[in-house]
Amino acid sequence: MSDENDNKPENDPQLAAKIKGSARQIWLAGLGAYTKAEEDTGKFFERLVQEGEQLENRTRGVVEKQIRSVEDRVEGVRERATGTWDKLEHLFDERVSGALRRLGIHRREDIEGLEKRIEVLEAELAELRKNNRSDEEE
Secondary structure, three states: OHHHHHHOHHHOHHHHHHHHHHHHHHHHHHHHHHHHHHHHHHHHHHHHHHHHHHHHHHHHHHHHHHHHHHHHHHHHHHHHHHHHHHHHHHHHHHHHHHHHHHOOOOOHHHHHHHHHHHHHHHHHHHHHHHHHHHHHHO
């Protein structure tokens, strides 16, 4: 029986040493893989950051171009809208002025012109009265 126990693999010291050596190599390979993955992760992260910056630079130009294009279109629409609004306002003013004239209501400019003419006439009348008084006193 003792012969049988000596031939069993569990009792073989060389086999145990080989298993220990293999287990150690597996452990060391795992540590190496972990270290390599950690290093590669840092490099991978840096590469992703660089690619992200490049993409951002490329897209920034495209986005800025699109923004300028939209701003130009908005400006064009604004100019057309302002022109249209000015035309509508002018047309409205003309229509209102025409309606007021038909009703016998004069524009402010007309009234101001008449006021100036009245002032001139009043000044001339005052001068004439002054001259008449002077003639009567003589």
